[in-house]
Amino acid sequence: MSRRGVGIGAFANRTQTTQSWATHGANLRSTHTASLQTQLSVFQSLLHTFALEHSSTIKSNPTFRAEFARMCNTIGVDPLAARKEWPSRTGGGGSFWTQILGGDMNDFYFEVATRVVELCRETRSENGGLIGVEECRKRVGKGKAIGSGLEVSDDDILRAVRSLEPLGSGFSIVSVGSKKYIRSIPKELNTDQATVLEAIQVLGYVSVSMLRLNLKWEKARAQTVIDDLLADGLVWLDAQGPEKEYWSPQNLLDDSG
Known part of the structure; x- marks a missing residue:
């Protein structure tokens, strides 16, 4: 009986200890999550300030714009995505671009995407619906200036195409060897x-x-x-x-x- 009592007591102690560690772990996770959310909010605030200070460079320099967009993605901010917490200058919700640069950049990517769609349809009989990103950029950049005369980069083309994916348009990016192509026919x-x-x-x-x-x-x-x-x-x-x-x-x- 005494042995059984000790065994039951030890089991109860182990159960209590396990519960204590589980509670402690949950508290630590909660604390870390709150800390990470605070850090992320600080990063996003600094990113917003940085974007306002360098808005002209973001618009005019495609390389700088691509690096800035990558920095946004690193901390979970999609410049082209609209969110309720990102009010536009004209009121209502808007994308991150709209919030910090007005509608200029949104209009820019919308026009780039439109031209990409038109080019893919025009050249589909030539290339079977698979056109190189570099060639697409060269041909899209010709003719009438886009936006406020902004230079189009390969990264801009890629982002414009990816912005079409939620529409179920069938446009996607595929890699063949060292090159990236735009696939305009919904076939893998x-x-x-x-x-x-x-x-x-x-x-x-x-x-x-x-x-x-x-x-x-x-x-x-x-x-x-x-x-x-x-x-x-x-x-x-x-x-x-x-x-x-x-x-x-x-x-x-x-x-x-």
């Missing part, structure tokens, strides 16, 4: 297709025999991937040589400038 590239496009990026073109030799693919696999890319307009066929060669229209457009 599978692994084999991405591998072939990356090979074309390096070699200039591919053929079925090249894919079989370098990737150790069966003929049926190589031909199927090529046929799918050809059907989507992502590669062009050159049938003049002894073996059919497949070129990327996007690479040809990039090379021609």
Whole structure:
């Protein structure tokens, strides 16, 4: 009986100790969370002040603007997202850009996104709905000035495209090798297709025999991937040589400038 009493007492003590540690842990988590929220509020306040002081540079310098936007994202602030706690200068809610710079930057990204959509639709028959970000930036920047004559960077193009995603527009950013492309047709590239496009990026073109030799693919696999890319307009066929060669229209457009 005495042994059982000691055992029960020890069990009760362990239970009490466990509960005490659990309570202590919850208090620590609560304290840390409150501290982090306070630090985040301070960071956001400093970010707001910094943005107001350097608003002209943010507008005029695309590199500085890209770094500032990355800094915003690091602490959980999306410059293009509208939030209730970010009132615009004209009243009501607005994005972070609207709050600190008026509507100029919002209008800028809206116009960039509009031009990207128009360009993708115009060139879809040429490139199968896959256009390089660099080429897109060059072509979007031509003609009528955007906004107040602001220079457009690759980062601006990427942000404008990402701002379209909540609309279910089908526009997305895909990476092929070292390059980023805008995909304007809601269809994902599978692994084999991405591998072939990356090979074309390096070699200039591919053929079925090249894919079989370098990737150790069966003929049926190589031909199927090529046929799918050809059907989507992502590669062009050159049938003049002894073996059919497949070129990327996007690479040809990039090379021609």
